[in-house]
Amino acid sequence: MNYQQEQIKPYSPEGAKGRQVEQMFDSIAHSYDFLNHVLSLGIDRSWRRTAIDSLRPFAPKRLLDVATGTGDFALLAMRRLNLDSILGVDLSEGMLRVGREKVEQQGLSDRITLRKADCMQLDIPDNSFDAVTVAYGVRNFEDLDRGLQEMRRVLRPGGRLVIIELTTPVRFPMKQLFRFYSRILMPIVGKTVSHDARAYTYLPATMEAFPQGEVMQEILRKAGYTDVRFRRFTFGLSTLYTAAK
Numbered sequence: 711m712n713y714q715q716e717q718i719k720p721y722s723p724e725g726a727k728g729r730q731v732e733q734m735f736d737s738i739a740h741s742y743d744f745l746n747h748v749l750s751l752g753i754d755r756s757w758r759r760t761a762i763d764s765l766r767p768f769a770p771k772r773l774l775d776v777a778t779g780t781g782d783f784a785l786l787a788m789r790r791l792n793l794d795s796i797l798g799v800d801l802s803e804g805m806l807r808v809g810r811e812k813v814e815q816q817g818l819s820d821r822i823t824l825r826k827a828d829c830m831q832l833d834i835p836d837n838s839f840d841a842v843t844v845a846y847g848v849r850n851f852e853d854l855d856r857g858l859q860e861m862r863r864v865l866r867p868g869g870r871l872v873i874i875e876l877t878t879p880v881r882f883p884m885k886q887l888f889r890f891y892s893r894i895l896m897p898i899v900g901k902t903v904s905h906d907a908r909a910y911t912y913l914p915a916t917m918e919a920f921p922q923g924e925v926m927q928e929i930l931r932k933a934g935y936t937d938v939r940f941r942r943f944t945f946g947l948s949t950l951y952t953a954a955k
Contacts (some may be wrong), residue, residue, distance in 0.1 A: 713900040715849050715919035720912040728801060728828060728852040732913065736804035738904040743780055743808070745903055745910075750947075757948045758845060761874040762787045764952050768841035768870050774799070776829045776861060777847025781809030784822055787843065795840075799827035800847075815914070829857050844873045849920040858933035865955040871935060872952055877922045877947040888947070892917065926951060 717729045720734040733954070746754060764782075771794040775784040778798030788796055800806050806824045815821045827833065830853055842861045851857040861871060879885045893912035901907045921929055923940060926949075930938045935953035944947050
């Protein structure tokens with residue numbers, strides 16, 4: 711099935727979305743962490759902690775972090791869950807380079823591996839991980855259904871999926887305030903700091919287009935997941951989805 715956000719591309723309507731997303735994140739890798747926290751006013755830290763802590767009851771030991779970017783989510787997961795190992799994959803070598811430096815600085819290179827890979831086609835055996843996570847990256851998938859099915863393939867039976875994604879408030883006045891923030895303020899700040907005019911126009915556009923709440927819950931069920939639940943944070947600015955294989 712085609713979803714609206716799959717048609718939104720950072721630079722041109724022509725060409726593969728995955729390749730353009732890779733180019734975009736390579737371009738903004740140097741400023742990504744800073745802008746992430748600034749543009750979310752730091753609230754994203756609590757959202758990330760809650761997403762990771764949802765895995766505590768299942769005591770995972772091997773975790774795959776998809777769209778790992780600069781590794782922030784993987785590093786936080788290692789600290790909070792004390793996993794045996796984490797593999798983080800991402801399209802952008804520029805983002806991964808930043809992430810590897812952070813992993814090395816924290817002395818975790820023996821437990822966290824970051825490598826370039828496309829989650830549409832993972833070179834990973836079936837049933838390899840206890841948990842798969844995606845933090846603020848699933849809306850960039852070139853093919854959402856395919857990505858969800860591929861992540862399910864590498865989960866062991868009973869394994870857990872955790873997705874946390876930026877979403878758009880639906881109620882007054884947050885809906886109107888967010889529209890102003892995402893369409894006007896975010897592109898200005900993003901362009902000024904990252905020097906990529908398109909990146910911070912593309913990112914808010916995908917937030918508005920991405921399936922949310924009950925719609926995303928049904929997409930996960932159709933992809934073969936069970937025990938699918940979701941929880942909204944901060945007036946709907948972010949949504950946590952959890953599911954099982």
